[in-house]
Amino acid sequence: MTLNAPGRHNALNAAAAVAVATEEGIDDRAILRALESFQGTGRRFDFLGEFPLAEVNGKPGSAMLIDDYGHHPTEVDATIKAARAGWPDKNLVMVFQPHRYTRTRDLYDDFANVLTQVDALLMLDVYPAGEAPIPAPTAARCAAPFAVAGKWIRSRCPIRPGPRRCWRQS
Template sequence: TGRRFDFLGNFPLEHVNQKEGSVMLVDDYGHHPTEVDATIKAARAGWPDKRIVMVFQPHRYTRTRDLYDDFANTLDQVDILLMLDVYAAGEPVIPGADSRSLCRTIRQRGKLDPILVTEPGKIAAVLAQVLEDNDLILVQGAGNIGKIARTLADTKLRPVLSEDN
């Protein structure tokens, strides 16, 4: 796919949220809990001093349902989690296998408080609120999130008024 730990750049925070420092942006296609886990472990091994800020988009309701606990166990390893709605890929919604439910399950474990972002165009604005110097932003998933990652890089993480994602 060409989106395996794809380095998209380092970006100064002064243009994002007026803070000092910079952040790194990486895009990864992994969308199965095993792949996501491997990506998180690689990021921790390669940059142990960085907070991992993950932007994750679950891919397919059936996968989310079938691997629900695995996703919850894997995603709570990051420092900050922004989660988009499930990329349906033509599937109908499966109650309880949606991003809101997954965020709730992770939150109830008490280790992480995920942020549900229902509008992809608002990701940059949410990132601006949470980013700190030396963070690693890991954009993860197989849906339209690859385009979203490129938009973040092209705009240098700046919140924009409208994004067609």
């Protein structure tokens, strides 16, 4: 069986779906066809394309752009691990925008630990999602551990534009 979504977490989800479908009496061939044709859900490890880079470490290269809405450290961790497992020899550059001031404040340490797994980080300002600003970690504070390790790519992006627009502005 082949899944169209990488990562251990997706394999576990598929196994659970097989168990439930089998328990409900669905034909094994139908289960297999459904899993093999499932394209995933929007903004969950959503492959947006690959684009050429002029040079990476002295040779022509490319970068894949993957969009994932993970906004909790556990989800971000699963996405990073899936990318590492699928492309172990590639550098992992992440554009990350914390979602909600309260979540960023409450899970700051967890985010910091998870995000240290990437090779470079472009940290956007916190997306408020309807929350009024509160004293919470700013993008600069969130990125501080990465600046020390030489992994932080500064962002000049305001809060509202999405990552695609910020990518062009940076």
